Amino acid sequence: MKPRQVATGLAVLAVATAPMVLGEYQLSLLTYVGLSAIVALGLVLLTGKAGLSSFGQAAFVGIGAYVSAIATLRAGLSPWLTMPMALLATGCCAWVGALVMVRLSGHYLSLATIAFGTAMFFLFGGLDITGGQSGLSGLPPLMLFGFAFTRAMPNYAFVWLVVLGLIWALGNLLDSRIGRAIRALRDEAAMAEAMGVDIAAAKSAVFILSCVLAGFVGWFYAYFQRFVNPSPFSLAQGIEYLFMAVLGGANLLWGAVVGAGLVTLLKPLLQARLPELFGMSGNFESVVFGGVVILLFQFASAGLLPRLQSALGWSAIAAHAIDPAEPLAKRAVFLADGPALEVVGARKAFGGVIANVDVGLAVRSGEIVALIGPNGAGKSTFFDLVTGVTAADAGDFMLSGASIRGCSGCEIARRGVGRSFQHVRLIGDMSVIENVALGAHLRGRSGMLVAMLRLNRREEAGLLAEALRQLRRVGLDGLAWSEAGSLALGQQRIVEIARALAGDPRVLLLDEPAAGLRHQEKQILAGFLRELRAEGLAILLVEHDMDFVMGLADRVVVMEFGRVIAAGTPAQVQNDAQVQEAYLGSVA
Ligand code: ADP
Ligand code: MG
Numbered sequence: 001m002k003p004r005q006v007a008t009g010l011a012v013l014a015v016a017t018a019p020m021v022l023g024e025y026q027l028s029l030l031t032y033v034g035l036s037a038i039v040a041l042g043l044v045l046l047t048g049k050a051g052l053s054s055f056g057q058a059a060f061v062g063i064g065a066y067v068s069a070i071a072t073l074r075a076g077l078s079p080w081l082t083m084p085m086a087l088l089a090t091g092c093c094a095w096v097g098a099l100v101m102v103r104l105s106g107h108y109l110s111l112a113t114i115a116f117g118t119a120m121f122f123l124f125g126g127l128d129i130t131g132g133q134s135g136l137s138g139l140p141p142l143m144l145f146g147f148a149f150t151r152a153m154p155n156y157a158f159v160w161l162v163v164l165g166l167i168w169a170l171g172n173l174l175d176s177r178i179g180r181a182i183r184a185l186r187d188e189a190a191m192a193e194a195m196g197v198d199i200a201a202a203k204s205a206v207f208i209l210s211c212v213l214a215g216f217v218g219w220f221y222a223y224f225q226r227f228v229n230p231s232p233f234s235l236a237q238g239i240e241y242l243f244m245a246v247l248g249g250a251n252l253l254w255g256a257v258v259g260a261g262l263v264t265l266l267k268p269l270l271q272a273r274l275p276e277l278f279g280m281s282g283n284f285e286s287v288v289f290g291g292v293v294i295l296l297f298q299f300a301s302a303g304l305l306p307r308l309q310s311a312l313g314w315s316a317i318a319a320h321a322i323d324p325a326e327p328l329a330k331r332a333v334f335l336a337d338g339p340a341l342e343v344v345g346a347r348k349a350f351g352g353v354i355a356n357v358d359v360g361l362a363v364r365s366g367e368i369v370a371l372i373g374p375n376g377a378g379k380s381t382f383f384d385l386v387t388g389v390t391a392a393d394a395g396d397f398m399l400s401g402a403s404i405r406g407c408s409g410c411e412i413a414r415r416g417v418g419r420s421f422q423h424v425r426l427i428g429d430m431s432v433i434e435n436v437a438l439g440a441h442l443r444g445r446s447g448m449l450v451a452m453l454r455l456n457r458r459e460e461a462g463l464l465a466e467a468l469r470q471l472r473r474v475g476l477d478g479l480a481w482s483e484a485g486s487l488a489l490g491q492q493r494i495v496e497i498a499r500a501l502a503g504d505p506r507v508l509l510l511d512e513p514a515a516g517l518r519h520q521e522k523q524i525l526a527g528f529l530r531e532l533r534a535e536g537l538a539i540l541l542v543e544h545d546m547d548f549v550m551g552l553a554d555r556v557v558v559m560e561f562g563r564v565i566a567a568g569t570p571a572q573v574q575n576d577a578q579v580q581e582a583y584l585g586s587v588a
């Protein structure tokens with residue numbers, strides 16, 4: 001057994017034995033810890049994984065609570081019937097919010113959630129139907145098989161069963177095709193899009209899921225407290241939820257539990273002791289929490305639990321065996337007559353810098369074309385235009401004769417374009433094999449719910465087996481379970497090639513794949529690219545090493561100052577006077 005499993009087992013054991021040793025008050029307190037942990041679990045996904053900070057989660061708790069309370073008090077619905085209503089209501093509100101959210105990022109998103117949290121708080125306190133500031137009271141407790149949840153124990157058991165179930169389900173989710181996409185959103189969204197991830201849909205899905213979890217907490221809260229008023233759904237509470245996630249470790253599911261536990265248990269303690277200590281009344285606990293935030297960002301910015309894990313030397317990656325799986329279906333081959341990729345008149349200006357002017361080229365299936373030119377010539381920009389990372393100002397872009405002009409990056413990936421990046425874009429704290437599996441995103445189907453319930457194991461095995469197969473092809477299968485960020489830069493570039501190949505592309509764009517490789521490694525790479533060419537792949541590559549390029553490419557296109565200045569066979573290009581002057585001058 002690994003230490004991680006032992007720790008998880010001990011935690012579960014502690015949850016299970018707590019009712020035997022603790023009294024009513026402590027169990028109630030732990031029920032609140034569980035409730036906060038559920039909201040914080042949503043924030044681990046949303047903030048820690050997807051990089052979207054929300055200060056407004058308390059408002060979603062409020063929506064769940066008020067919808068449940070109103071449905072029970074006005075329509076006499078039983079709590080078990082109001083639960084789906086509460087989840088649906090928060091889900092719908094989150095869905096509307098997501099339409100706005102996906103257009104915002106960074107500070108704007110945070111500010112929007114603050115505005116939402118503030119607005120909802122005043123709405124809860126100002127409407128007749130929500131009972132104004134005094135709220136709604138007289139709610140019944142939860143009932144199960146005629147047994148009322150009036151004491152602490154059943155509430156505790158129910159909430160903590162949900163917490164543990166969620167940790168299991170969300171762990172499954174993160175360990176899946178959708179989960180890998182979610183884990184790419186925070187730092188590498190543009191890369192994920194080039195792998196075929198629909199960024200807006202993924203962000204929205206995470207947001208809705210985290211809000212539905214908050215809505216669930218609101219539903220339970222209504223029947224646990226048996227009254228609902230606005231104060232627990234304030235902006236301050238929203239900030240506190242985020243604080244819990246960040247304190248415990250926003251990148252770890254158990255971090256949510258640790259954070260929720262510390263804040264919920266320490267708060268009443270500090271509230272009681274600090275005024276005694278200072279000899280005057282006041283909310284000193286806020287001062288303490290503020291100080292803790294500052295210390296945290298100084299000494300354990302990832303949160304307490306990740307800090308503890310690294311102190312204990314536990315790797316964040318759990319290596320595991322890959323189940324045998326059938327090979328994934330491959331896409332139809334592009335017809336050999338006519339170019340696989342053809343670009344005519346591509347143009348892109350960044351303000352005053354014209355990065356591409358009237359750039360055109362074509363690559364056939366089974367051909368390697370090299371795109372060369374001095375730094376700043378516009379080669380990487382051209383790659384970004386083809387793959388939809390940046391929108392072109394003008395130009396026709398065609399894949400096997402069909403236009404891809406204006407298509408999103410993920411649609412272009414879906415149609416068979418794979419790429420690597422000049423500045424390596426791997427998810428550093430994810431294993432190499434998972435990084436490669438991200439490239440196969442479009443070769444899986446299963447959605448969030450299936451992944452959470454672990455019904456996607458066959459598909460997962462297929463995707464991971466494919467990733468391993470590609471790693472074996474590039475000779476890095478021995479590093480499959482290493483952290484991608486720990487590899488040498490040259491190896492990381494090769495991992496990027498494996499990731500692109502995992503998507504089963506017809507056109508492969510490689511931006512300086514041989515940079516940082518030693519001579520012999522370059523030879524191996526060249527041999528591998530020849531193999532891919534023989535399999536019918538259309539390869540366009542940017543490379544500065546002229547020996548490498550001239551020995552490998554069928555044709556060479558030379559760019560300078562955003563324009564194509566020459567194109568032809570390696571021999572033709574090498575003898576071109578303009579090229580010699582512009583680029584190869586020193587070599588000639
Ligand atoms: P290469 O890959 O050939 O070295 P690039 O395509 O990276 O060249 O850059 C071409 C030119 O476009 C450079 O002058 C660069 O500074 C500019 N450029 C590239 N991307 C951007 C951007 N996002 N914003 C502004 N200028 C850019
Ligand atoms: Mg470049």
